[in-house]
Amino acid sequence: MSIFSIVDDKYIPLYRVMWVSAIPHFCGEPDCQHEGDYEIALEHNEAVWANQKERDAMLHAIEEWHGGEDEAGFEGQEDPEAN
Numbered sequence: 001m002s003i004f005s006i007v008d009d010k011y012i013p014l015y016r017v018m019w020v021s022a023i024p025h026f027c028g029e030p031d032c033q034h035e036g037d038y039e040i041a042l043e044h045n046e047a048v049w050a051n052q053k054e055r056d057a058m059l060h061a062i063e064e065w066h067g068g069e070d071e072a073g074f075e076g077q078e079d080p081e082a083n
Contacts, residue, residue, distance in 0.1 A: 005061040007040060007050045012058070014065045016042045020058055025049070 004011040021039040025032075038055040040048050050058065 001064060002061075003065065005054075005058045007048045007054045007058060010048060012040070012042070012048060014058075014062055017058065017062060018042060020055060020062075024052075 003014050005014060006012070018041040020041075024036045024038055025034045027035070034049045037049040037051060040050055040055070040058060042048065
């Protein structure tokens with residue numbers, strides 16, 4: 001198993017990921033280039049922007065790297081996009 005996941009054109013080390021956005025970005029600015037993308041926050045206040053497929057691949061890679069997700073999910077929390 002690789003310790004990297006590809007986002008955009010970058011190989012991101014899994015251990016640098018701080019959090020992954022559950023909902024797509026929306027700020028309403030007319031010149032925003034990240035509407036509908038998911039933010040993946042990294043160490044040192046850095047971030048990358050992912051489409052849904054890349055976001056899901058990152059979450060899967062982190063789960064596999066950690067040893068798999070338990071039956072209850074992330075501490076029993078629901079996916080906010082499921083509603």
